[in-house]
Amino acid sequence: MIIVSGPSGAGKGTLIERILGRMPHVCVAVSATTRGMRPGEVDGEDYHFLTRDEFARRVDAGDFLEHVTYAGNRYGTLRSEVERQLAAGRSVVLEIELRGARAVRQRLPEAVSVFIEPPSLEELVRRLRNRNTEADADIAARLAESRVELQAMEEFDHKVLNDDVDAASAELARIVDGVTRAGAS
Ligand code: 5GP
Numbered sequence: 001m002i003i004v005s006g007p008s009g010a011g012k013g014t015l016i017e018r019i020l021g022r023m024p025h026v027c028v029a030v031s032a033t034t035r036g037m038r039p040g041e042v043d044g045e046d047y048h049f050l051t052r053d054e055f056a057r058r059v060d061a062g063d064f065l066e067h068v069t070y071a072g073n074r075y076g077t078l079r080s081e082v083e084r085q086l087a088a089g090r091s092v093v094l095e096i097e098l099r100g101a102r103a104v105r106q107r108l109p110e111a112v113s114v115f116i117e118p119p120s121l122e123e124l125v126r127r128l129r130n131r132n133t134e135a136d137a138d139i140a141a142r143l144a145e146s147r148v149e150l151q152a153m154e155e156f157d158h159k160v161l162n163d164d165v166d167a168a169s170a171e172l173a174r175i176v177d178g179v180t181r182a183g184a185s
Contacts, residue, residue, distance in 0.1 A: 006116035007146035035073035071141035115156035
């Protein structure tokens, strides 16, 4: 199990997408969320998009390995997703924010955690604005979360600075490769 964390806009998704293309034995667990779909997102691929009621019902049913409220929406890792991939013999990547990463590390201390570091807070703001998918209030909420997340990066096993996508994805691939070779999933 590999946890990939770091602020919104640091480029976690892009880096993970890059390495999955090269590593067929590695997959990402599709999380559930209550946030609205962005243009181009596909239900069941990017997220399982749930209503607030459905999400709450699945919390009560114990379906989540971890779940949080982030910038006003709920996000959670579905146990079923993780178990399905592990049963198929794949290494599983969780792309999750800080509190989720802490919860998973506590439950599964063998998990290897990676923090994706943006070049600077200014660059993070620029990326969030350029993405053009979030309203100003949401960007502000994400930046507030990011400040806390940046202060916690030393808790992670590895840090990857994402100022160059090619170099950063190569570094993440090396880390993930090391985990899968070590036989840990
Ligand atoms: P976004 O709305 O930009 O897709 O995601 C917002 C934040 O939630 C990102 O930092 C993302 O990594 C994180 N996230 C996505 N899925 C999960 C999850 O299942 N659990 C937790 N704790 N965070 C998640």
